[in-house]
Amino acid sequence: MLNYNPMKNIKIFGLVSSLVLLASCQEEFLETYPTASLSQEQVSAAVAVNPDAAKGTLLGIYQQLYARGSGGTTAQEDFGVHLQHMNLDILSQDMAHLGKSYNRQRTISEMTTTLNPDDSFNYMPWRFLYRIINLSNLVIDGLGGDQAELTTNVQKHTMGQALAARGWAYFYLNHLFVNDISNLTGPSVPIYTASDQLEQPKSTVGEVFNQAIADLEKAEVLLDGFVRSDKIEFNQDVVRGVLAYTYGALNNWTKTYEYANKVVNAGYGKMSPAEITVLGPDDTVGGFNDVNAHQAIMWGVTVTSSQELASLFTWWGFIDVWSYSYAAVGNHKGMDAGLYSKFRADDIRKTQFPFAGKSLGYVPAYKFYNTTAQAKGWRTFSGPQVNVDSDAHYMRSDEFHLLKAEAAAELGDEATAKTTLKNYLSDRITDVSYIDALSGAALQEEISVQTRLELFGEGKSYFLMKRQRQSRTRGDNWLDYKGETFSHNDERLTYELPTNELLFNPNITDQN
């Protein structure tokens, strides 16, 4: 018979129980770390040992300028600042939407976005610009806050760039979400100066401009002596450019002139006709697809195929009729016919629009073309579908020649205004003597027109429209609202505060 020994069984039970319990793992077993992105702790660890990663979080701000999804959506249009430049050109009525295939940007040109806070085109710039502000604040906080005493040049230059980015973003926000920027006491957007602040109430237009100026002027000082390694970085001149625009928005023409003039004299020159258009079959200089090829380009990003930008998700896909994307397949955008008609007959810039009078209309096919379009004999879809390597520029010195002329005219110094404008246009228009005869409003209008013609598609006209409190009329090549006139403070030209800000910022309940 079975020899039962209870003690033995109890022992076994005890042994096995403890075995079960011992089998429990160490707490490290439950620790896992991401690899596709990095945790804040991993970033700190990398920065501590890897000099190549030291600038990583600062460069992370710049990367958002063109990153897909920086506006917080998965939309193909969500590619940062250049989407805004294009939308703003449409809203300022300079860029006509010539075809709606695939419905891209349709609600911008039909101006329903700007009445409907649910439309994600409102959310994208809001999220994008506040992302820039938050990333800047993270860098600023990392240096001890914007009041910190900085000792080394590296610290000063890092702080200077972060402040510049923050100021730049507030400059944009104050235009994109405010109907009338001339009303300095009117409501604008909230201000954040630290990365961990909870939702803030609206500040006034004046307060936001003041914040931008404070950040930019501080940056200007801190960036003294900073030599950048890449054109994407803010240096003193780019900061001065943004300052000139900000003072322009405030109609402080003395300061505008001062800063514009500083940039003009900073040694960037201006872009030559050969750089801004295609002058002949052997011309390989031009185009805006290589920011380092043109000295006058002050600020922009060098795009390499390693950045993995697909044509469908870039500015190129949306503006360049040669790329494999929407602009080539019936969703093309070109210059407003009324604006185009302002080109003088002897203006070389008309060659930027080789399809004028043909089915494509005033598309800037010889202004914005990807790096391979020319080599491939101007063939449709000559650009790559993925891994685009055409650059994007955000600022060029030309802007400040024109802004200097504008400020001089505003200040009543018409002589300087005329000289500046004539000098600027002399290689673009054969006979610039007509300018001598202009004065007063006519001169100001001419400077404005030349700014719009020169900077078409570069997102500058919207700011001009607002600082000059202009009205603009849609030409007859638009699909909607042709012939209608829009004032700078028209509700339909300014984004709505996005729904999520209204719903989830308890301090904000209404539109501007």
Place this chain on the structure above:
Amino acid sequence: MKTKLKGLLAFLLVFAVQIAFAQTKTVSGLVSDQDGAPLPGATVLVKGTNKGTTTDFDGNFSISAAQGDVLVFSFIGYVTKEVSVGNSSQLNVSLAQDAQALEEVIVTGFGDVSKKSFAGSAKVVAGENVSQKSFTNVSQALAGEVAGVAVFNTSGQPGSTSTVRIRGFGSVSGSQAPLYIVDDAPFGGSLNDINPNDIKSITVLKDASATSLYGARGANGVIVITTKRGKDAGNSINVQVKTGTNYQGVARYETIRSPEEYIGIAWDGVYQRGLRAANATTASATAYANANLFEIPGGGPVSDLPTIYNMWNVPSLANGNVDVAALIDPATGTVRPGVTRKYTPESWGDYTFQDANRNEVIMTISNVGENSSVYTSFGFIDDIGYATNTDFSRLNGRVAATHKIKDFIDVNTTLNYTQSESNNNGTGSSSSSQFWWVDNIPTVYPLFRRDADGNKIEDPIYGGYLYDYGLERGRGFGFATNGVADAKINVSRSKANSVNFNNNTTMNITDGVTLENNFAYQYYMNDGISLNEPFYSPAKGQGGLVSRDRAETKNYSIRTGLRFKKQIDEFNISAFLSHVATAYEYNYLSAERSKLVLPDGIDIANGVVNAPGYGYTDNERTESYIANVNTDYQNKYFLTVSYNKDASSRFINNRWGDFYSVGGAWALTEEEFLKDSKFFDFLKVKASYGTIGNSGGIGLYPGYNLYSINNLSDNISLAFTTKGNKDLTWEKSNQFNTGVDFEIGGFFSGSVEAYKKVTNDMFYDRQVGPSVGYASLKVNDGELINQGIEFDLDFKILNKGDFKLSAGINGEKFSNKLMALPIDPVTGEQQKFSVSGLYGNESGRSLFDYYTKEYTGVNPTTGAAEWTAYFEDKNNDGKFNTGDVRINSLTPYVNDNPEANIQSEKTDVYANATNKFLNKSIIPDVRGAFRLNASFKNFNLSTLFNYQLGGWAYDSAYATLMGNGYAGTNNFHVDIRNRWRQEGDVTDVPRQDAALQIQQNSSSSRFLTRSDFIALNNVRLGYNVPKSVANKLGLDNADLYITGDNLWLASKRKGFNPSTSITGGTGIYTYNPLSTLVFGLNVKL
């Protein structure tokens, strides 16, 4: 630890040997059923010991037992019998079939209990119910089988896995997906790894007392799959051959098929637009329509229909335009009689949809020995979809072995290998979708390019004819693409290999105490292959593009536990304590090159220009301690209590969570007062309550602030992207379940259950004002209540001689209510409202309450679509005018301005209309399935219908087909025939006006559709070859059958299939599930 184990084993071996000293003799005999047919694989046990055997192929057994021992004979589906060993060593036993389906075994928490004693909520689905359907994996086959389990067959892509939801929608931001358990271990592989034919049974666990046994991750229900062993099949060779066809049996939307009708509608649109110009007359509008129906170069286009697509023999005008006056009769707005075609554009569906084959062969070999059994199966399936280049093929082999070693160690091992390949061209959600093209391209556009004379052009590269990519002059639909052509000439393929291993060891330590160990490992490698060929595809600018990606998944789980069982008189107790650790690792790697040498070479070496590669690894770990006690007294009162402590690597500061459950049942028919009831054969009431957890749906690293790694001009750039929450912890839900199981009068049985599930500490992506720099933050907050009732009823209607008829119906009715939104840290109060797509969320409403604009119909004077616009009427004159405030979104406006005087009016400007709650939700009144089964002699017929009543779905595909674009931009649903044409027309379909009325078909209540449906899910007609005939053929058994799946569906409109998504909503890219007819032959040797 290894040495410790060895010592223990040695000790146990010695211990076991001692047992063998009892005096015994060999008892042998035959186990048969009530009709005398032998029962192979029946279990014979010496009561009170672990000594046992199973009957062989002929039902014979032999076992050594002492005189006076009691032998226990059991077989699934039969009443267990106990017989004492007497003098004789010969013992023949006949087992009676168990009439009560209630004797089903429920596999729960690493052990089996009979359904009779089960206190929780579960439903067992027999393996046959699943393998009889023509599906490649279990998820699709579950549809209609269990009350409270909703299965959404989201795609017709062969081999696709369905979305399964158990008891409503348990979480706002967390996962709502159930946990799968295969052979007692959490399963993280692909469901396609398991051949449905190898499945013995599926148990769906729904309530807390059942699901908590698997640790905390069962909050959304648990699906327990048990695979077959040798003892389930006996000694046999079984061959199944199935052959059949896949086709599109459920209707597509009814669209305009005639090019003449299409061009007439397009003309009317342009005409109506012309009519709305200043000072327009019918004559000026006709002239406008004639001039603008086709797109001419340089014209101000309201048309995207280039003149080269004029397919009719009508002349051209001097300006290159088509002479539309010769084509269209303005009086009727239709093509003039007598106009002939230059060519007939292909019907695109004819070239991309086809009836296709489905073939399957399964062979299983099973062998049962005294102490071991082996089950081996091989399966091959080739399943081709009705859309071009969509298919799935799979080869799988499985070996399952059971061993009994030294009388006290049981080892149960399975090894499964699966290789599969799937092509899914043209099934994405983009302009490459074949389905988008077939329904939405205007019928004037041909599939093949035409020359000026209307002739097709030969393709110099691939042969055949050149596909039309619409490039020449910009086709208004899908300019520069051709989804059907791309589906044919490109490659979109995935090849998977997987190995699943599962080993379960149990050791009987002493009377009633067992040590268990289970190790399960799943390896899954997928090779994704994508090729865009160099001449026509989207990558032609780069000379073609090939990309490959490898995704490797490794999962393992180790469970160690102790089980204890004891009977004291009429009191039974069983308990277990176990520890489970799981690890998941996912590794991804991709490479890509362009400029291809061979147009169809799918290896990276075939390209010469390198594109960036990518790769990363994800990890997840979990750990659980689980304790459970089950008791019953007199087979009448049942109580189960469990506790578990779980940890997940997803959480940082609060990794561990505590969970518990308790359940009880009372078998009333065991009581004296009901024991002899003629009415109740069986009656049990039960209730359970418990708290269980969820860690899914929040990503693997929700605790960390995450930074993206980017290349900025070849420098490292790191950008903060996602706000983490280190305090995030388990989402908990408190679940109460009660129900009754019954069988009445031998013909009516079933169960009715009610549940309430309160989820708090809920995963909630709390939205923030995006100005803070991020969009949302994951928190444990808010509260959600799901409650409902479920019924599952079976009727044995007739049982007369050779004819049997039975029916069953199941269903669920549930509600889903958000009770609290998360706290806003700025105010310290709950957020009041949020919007998620078409749904608005506020306390007291379901997560799926429609919040959009309200369509009020068509203005009979203008033909424009109209919606309701609300405004704050500041001057209180009932009209919107200066000073009044337009309201974009009603609920937050009222929240912010409770005193506002709000009025409404109709508007034909969509942008002015107001978003509001429509008091409609996706939640149906009732949904479920019913079946009707009949058998006559050797024939049997079974049917399964799914149904849903109540609830609303947004028919987005239909909305697209009711659009109002420029001429040539999209095809129409036939309902467009009912559109408003002239003043006084009373209709629900607004005018066509070539996009003049902006956003005419944008989201609104206009496209909310009742999601009622009834569908014939499965029908099967079988014939069992009489045993005598089969035996003459040298077979043990043979049966033939025809089965049809997804044969028919009736819904609000043809093509609208609300069963393909959780919300019932449709999409323009949907691959509607296949219909399948299969003939099968099943032979047992």
